[in-house]
Amino acid sequence: MRTLPPAPVLLACLLLLLLAAPCARAEEEEPRPPRGGRGGGSGGASLWERLKAHDADGDGVVTKAEFKGPDRFFDRLDADGDGRVTQAEADAVRSRRGGGGDGSRRARATGGAPRGVTLELVDANRDGVISLGEWTEFFATADCDGDGRLSAEEWKQVLEPTTRPGGKAPAVGSQAPAVQAVPLAGGEAVDLAVPKRVTVLIFGSWT
């Protein structure tokens, strides 16, 4: 078993998010703009047609300030990260989700692929294939109440667990964010941008 270096070299901090269990009820839901387009429902209107309802100034793009939904949904659409979602970006998202042509009809006929499911989400060892073990682990993790069935709420909670905005992770090689946290044992706040020692941050929820 590998051992970690002694304490003088290493400072490991456990940052507890201390939030409710992963199965806690979601506080945010994707906003539903006014229905429009042919059919009058989400199945008939394109993603851009639904997003246009957020374009308050009618300039043809939806800014982050105009968007009334959760930031994580906006960030998912804003491919170039410029704070504006264009029709091209919305169409690109829809294409990746198989939202056109025969693929779309097949998806609707079978109930649609669950939103957010990608191979990468299930492929734990990133070898490009999903083994039975990985699929079983994925199901077990998603099945919050352990009843052997995935409810719609469990699906939403596990695949989109961010009741808080996800944001963008700091890149490797970049300067650590200038934030502070307070030691549970008391004392001065720890400035994580100036760690002075090699530091491990473990973010987790405990239940």
Added chain:
Amino acid sequence: MEIAQPRTAEARKKIAEGCTKALKLEIPVLVDDMQDTVAKAYAAWPDRLYVLAADGTVAYGSARGPWGFKVDELVAALEKTLGE
């Protein structure tokens, strides 16, 4: 086990104390503020691992958990950082 969302910093601190005791943690434990400032800065929810080098740069960042929460990767990154 389910824990109610803490509404105050004090409540969050109590949960942290319970966790520390239950897990018999000996490493320093830090508690985020009620605005989740640190969690947001590190896009940490629900689980994530990082190694910060002594100069304050990010030496390693895992993918978002639970599936990105890989301890072996963390250990390898930590050993590499300490060896540099």
